[in-house]
Amino acid sequence: MLRDFQTDKTLGEYDVCVVGGGPAGITLALKLVENGLRVALLEAGGLAYSEASQSLYAVEKQGLDLYAETTRLRYLGGTSNHWSGRCRPFEAADFTTPLPTGLPGWPISFEEFNRTLPAAMKILDLPEIGFSATHADMPGGLFSADRHAQSAPTRFGEKYLAAMKSSPTLHVHVNCNLVDLVFDPGSGAVSHLVVADYGGQRARIKAGRYVLATGAIENARLLLNSASLKSAALPAFRWVGRCLMEHLNVDLGTFMAAEGLQANDLQYFTSQALVTREGVGRGNIAFGKLAEVVSYGRTAAIKTFMKNLACNLGVADKAQFITHFQCPGAGTIGTLLEQFPSAQGSRVELADVRDALGLRKARVIWTLAPEDKQTIRRLSLAVAKNFAEAGLGFVKLHPAMTNEALDLPVSPHAHHMGTTRMASSAEWGVVDENCRMFGVRNLYIAGSSVFPTGGGGNPTMPLIQLALRLSEHMGRLGARM
Ligand SMILES: Cc1cc2nc3c(=O)[nH]c(=O)nc-3n(C[C@H](O)[C@H](O)[C@H](O)COP(=O)(O)OP(=O)(O)OC[C@H]3O[C@@H](n4cnc5c(N)ncnc54)[C@H](O)[C@@H]3O)c2cc1C
Incomplete structure (x- = not known):
């Protein structure tokens, strides 16, 4: 009634x-x-x-x-x-x-x-069918493909x-x-x-x-x-x-996908091994391709940066990686990360x-408590390293990920x-x-x-x-x- x-x-x-x-x-x-x-x-x-x-x-x-x-x-x-x-x-x-x-x-x-x-x-x-992912786990065992489901909503x-x-x-x-x-x-x-x-x-x-x-x-x-x-x-x-x-929605930076990477929406989730090793919260890290804007705006700047890097850099292995790298997709990296409860925070x-x-x-x-800042910075470094090592592409992290003097670019998820x-x-x-x-x-x-x-x-x-x-x-x- x-x-x-x-x-x-x-x-x-x-x-x-x-x-x-x-x-x-x-x-x-x-x-x-x-x-x-x-x-x-x-x-x-x-x-x-x-x-x-x-x-x-x-x-x-x-x-x-x-x-x-x-x-x-x-x-x-x-x-x-x-x-x-x-x-x-x-x-x-x-x-x-x-x-x-x-x-x-x-x-x-x-x-x-x-x-x-x-x-x-x-x-x-x-x-x-329950909770599923559309792509494989990230090689290396630290990030699995995130398994989730979609309500109508x-x-x-x-x-x-x-x-x-x-x-x-x-x-x-x-x-x-x-x-x-x-x-x-x-x-x-x-x-x-x-x-x-x-x-x-x-x-x-x-x-x-x-x-x-x-x-x-x-x-x-x-x-x-x-x-x-x-x-x-x-x-x-x-x-x-x-x-x-x-949940911490962090603008971790940008990425360029390796040639042939098919997935349109790459979503990874922290493994327990990583959470324990780094003493961080768990959560989702999503690579969203900006297929339509690969040649201008923020991604254009990265492309130029990478091209220059590939041509000028004296570091053979990095240059080799970058010159072999084509740019079928590029985009931004967002997150949905655990924030720890803090009695005084x-x-x-x-x-x-x-x-x-x-x-x-x-x-x-x-x-953000110190433990949340640690989660963001440690996870960002781990994901950038693993993404590159897995041959998935190249990550350019937001400067605040490595410079503690800068404010972290965090926004909420309404959770x-x-x-x-x-x-x-x-x-x-x-x-x-x-x-x-x-x-x-x-x-x-x-x-x-x-x-x-x-x-x-x-x-x-x-x-x-x-x-x-x-x-x-x-x-x-x-x-x-
Ligand atoms: C844009 C957006 C996207 C989201 N996407 C997701 C998602 O993908 N997945 C996910 O899990 N969650 C998502 N969320 C979060 C999700 O909406 C909330 O977790 C969920 O609605 C919480 O349900 P609730 O019943 O606890 O509170 P609410 O949905 O907030 O309901 C509270 C109710 O209490 C009523 N109320 C308030 N004050 C009083 C009062 N004094 N007297 C009587 N009634 C009162 C309100 O009118 C309201 O109807 C999203 C939120 C937003 C904003």
Whole structure:
């Protein structure tokens, strides 16, 4: 059932109230009703984009720009309304490799995490063939061909709208903004939520359990804005907002492909041997050919550089390599690299300024820790060397890869993770193995904010895996508190 909170303030009592109608919230809500529970799904936006809703995503920024206002979308379907659909699963090593920043990683096993992979793949309309690559591994054993899969891309608001509308036990309230979570220290539980429409009119909603599924920045912002949670001074609360992670999109440089290299889209992934040897994060390094612009612009400059080098250089082996080198393709090298969680580094805090509904805005601080800079520089050198040694072509690295005095050319991927990290105790994180906030009996968190480490793959399929796991857990708990 779909209700517009702007005009219809009817709110029932529910077993579970899920806040946020993106991939995490929609997946969870639909599974919970399958498990026989009465569910409310509160979505801040409507069925389409609106400035009134989107403007509430304005943030204050420090450090590198995360583009947090424009990359997230604040209406039914959430950011899946414009996501690209690339999917890559976590690997066993993501759950066992110690983090160089000294923080603990996943408190659950890879096998446990991956139980829900087949169901997540179905939800995302992934091909049955699974994760594959279109080319061979890079010789040398340090970079394998990256195996990934492409979702349609599934737009959750559109695809699952009919199912949500037709369910009698799921009430979807759109234009319904969560503005406060009210925690009762006596019972150790959230007693109710306060929601508001776009006129600022407020109401209360009650459920046995609550789930925040508003994305990594908002999950943290909403918790930090809750005065009752803050004053309860729960040990887990000091972790809220910390350890924000993104995937590092680094302009590593340019390359010229060797003659006869057929692949149009070369994507490699770091091997565990390389990650261990270099003490770096894992991730994807993609060589994108610029077939149409081989003779002008940036690639023209490299060509000239190489021609001159080949003619003038006194180094026989390099000159030989370059003179044998034709230029059927040239292009740029981009990455999707793991950023490590850092307790004192990237994070979400509250700014002093308030939004139109009275909530303090988020201050998003995105910076590179020394370990991230090490990942970028060491991986760039390793990939350039291996690419050339494998006879695939020639890499010209961005000057910042070898000169530590220069700023690294890093931009984000819109993969926000880690602000309510999962841990085995409140000493190290916000939620437990079942995504329940430590110290609060009935508050759960869904989405990539719970990732204690982000790996080198895309976050949406794993966050769906976790939402499915949470639905199983809540199904076992049933309607009772
Ligand atoms: C351009 C782009 C391309 C991307 N490509 C990929 C990709 O290829 N692969 C990949 O894995 N990921 C990709 N992503 C990331 C992906 O979109 C996110 O991982 C995913 O959408 C997160 O899902 P979510 O449900 O946790 O959060 P969201 O999708 O952000 O949904 C959160 C929901 O909560 C609602 N909400 C917010 N505040 C409130 C409130 N106060 N009260 C009630 N509701 C609220 C919002 O309106 C929204 O509907 C991409 C992102 C972008 C921007």
